[in-house]
Structure formats: structure tokens, C-alpha cells
Amino acid sequence: MSASFSVSHQFPLQSLNTFGIAASAQAYVRVTEREQLLGVYADANWAAVPKLVLGGGSNVLLTGDFNGLVLHIALQGRALAGETKQHYLVRAAAGENWHAFVQWTLAQGYGGLENLSLIPGTAGAAPIQNIGAYGLEIKDVFHSVTVFDPRSGETRAMDAAACRFAYRDSVFKQEGRHLIILDVTFALPKQWQPNLRYAELAQALAEQGIAAPTPQQVADTVIAIRRRKLPDPAVIGNAGSFFKNPVVTGAQCAALLAQFPTLVHHAQPDGSEKLAAGWLIDQCGWKGRNLGAAGVYPKQALVLVNNGGATGADVVALARAIQADVQARYGVLLEPEPVFI
Secondary structure: OOOOOOOEEEEEOHHHOOOOOOOEEEEEEEEOOHHHHHHHHHOHHHOOOOEEEEOOOOOEEOOOOEEEEEEEEOOOOEEEEEEOOOEEEEEEEOOOEHHHHHHHHHHOOOOOOHHHOOOOOEHHHHHHHOOEEOOEEHHHOEEEEEEEEOOOOEEEEEEHHHHOOEOOEOHHHOOOOOOEEEEEEEEEEOOOOOOOOOHHHHHHHHHOOOOOOOHHHHHHHHHHHHHHHOOOOOOOEEEEEOEOOOEEOHHHHHHHHHHOOOOOEEEOOOOOEEEOHHHHHHHOOOOOOEEOOEEEOOOOOOEEEEOOOOOHHHHHHHHHHHHHHHHHHHOOOOOEOOEEO
8 A cells, every 4th residue: 555645846955965055856755654655666657757865965965956756765763673682673764863863772771873973864874874983883783674675666674794784885885776775773782881992982081081981971972072073064064074984905005104104094804904084185285175165174174065055066076176186196096975966
């Protein structure tokens, strides 16, 4: 049984992308029930129309108007879905605000997501990007996801192995990009221990004299660090970290270190090295610089911002200029995190 859905035409998307880019959709449907999705895909009138699925718009860069149908996933709901001996299984509908959901889990007494506090976007987008911060990634606390497959018309569950998580990557950015996430379930530990692998977080807690932090204290500290370093998308349009930290071979890293001894790098378990993209950008002189109405945030070189009235093309031009400078100096190609549309 498919629910009826309401279509708006020439719908403004500026409030639906955290960059605040002014663009419009030829057609728009706000999806508040999964049956509405089934209805759209069962409707012959919409079968051939290009579709774009949007959540919080925190990982997209709109480069122009979308000549098709935007499906805005606004499914709501959060609950304890079950438990095992070791874990609480906590579920969020795809349209839930991510930060509000994290705060809710802490209020219920479920620790485990606190390191991912204040990340903009929705719960449904979290596994697509395998979001991560302060020593934690989604894959570390993931249980399963429910997806709708428009090609088969089926709804099914997928476990972590099926999602093929990697650094800022998953099957949903590869051959599974057509799948639409409906809800996500996390396995949060009953025997909670603070994750203080990230030195800046451990240091910030120590400076507060907190030796044995609670999940809420970890969350509050993460929030304070993020607010100090990163712009609020509600104030300055941005999509968080714009570039992935590039991964190079050990030999490549050694060669770079010989030339640039202060290179910031982190050894990976497989022998490769992850370089700090923000450091590379900063060294090329881009921190705080503007190109037209787009710029690099003065406090964090990884964040590109809309200083007001920037178009998608402005942001792309800035990103390309940064990529060219970093590649010319370090021989490393920076890969954007947001999806260009």
C-alpha cells in the first residue's frame, strides 16, 4: 500500500544544503513515510525523471539547479530496537537530525556515539560517508541499516559487511548509490569505556581535571572543540571538512618527509600513511583566503565556506585551485568529500 505524496515545483533548495547555495529543484517531495517513497517509484509519471535523494544536505555541493525530482528524506523516529549481552541496539530513522539523535542516546544512558557529536546532517547520511571524528567512525558502532532498493522495489536490511565501510566511504557511494536508507541501527556497548585515542580530546579532558569522563562529558568536550575550530553552517555556509585526508604509501611519505620535515602524517595499520589535508592546504597559503564569494575558513584550512552569495561554481573553482597548488607542491591529489551535483 503506497501513501499519497505531494509534489512542489521549482522548489528552492537553499535551506536544504548546509553550504547555503541558492538552487532550485524542478520538482520536490518531502518524504515523511516510507510508503510515499514506494508511491513515487510505483508512479509511471515519475519513472523516467532523474531523482536526487537529500537528507540534511551537509555533504553535497549544488553546482546548479536540479532538473528532476528531489526526494527529501524526512523520516522521523528513534528507539531502543533491542539488545544483546554486550550491546544496546539503538535505531534512528533516516531523517533524524544526527546531533539531536546523539544527544538523545546520551540522555537515555547509551554511551558510544559521543565522539561524533555536533556533526551536521541526518542519521541516514551517516553510514553513506562512514562519518568519523575524534577517533571514532560509524563502522565502529554500526549494527545494520534498512534500505529501499528502487530497482527491485524491495526493502531489506544490510549488515556491516554488506555496507563495505572504508575511510569516508561505503557501498552507498559505489555500486549501491541507488539504495535509499530508511533507518540505521547502532550497537552501543553496555560496558562503556571512553574513546580518548584522539590526543586533542584526551588533552582537553585532562585540562578540565576530568580523569574518568562520562559519555556526556566526552560529548560536551567534543562539542566545545568543534565550536572553537569549525563554523556553524547556520551562520556561515559550509559542508564541514571539504577534502579527505590523502593516504599515501610509506615510501611516498618518507620521500615527502625528506623534503618537508614538518609534514603531518599518521601511520596506518597496513603500512600506508595518512597525511593531514588541512596542513597541506595551510602550507600552500590558502587558510583564510577567498576566491570570489567562496573562501577557506581562517581557523581550519579543511573547511571551505560560502561568505555570502557564493554559487556552486565559485566553490568548485576554489576547490580546483587548492587541489592544483597542493598537487604541484606535494604531488598529492586531494579528493573532495562532498558529492558534486
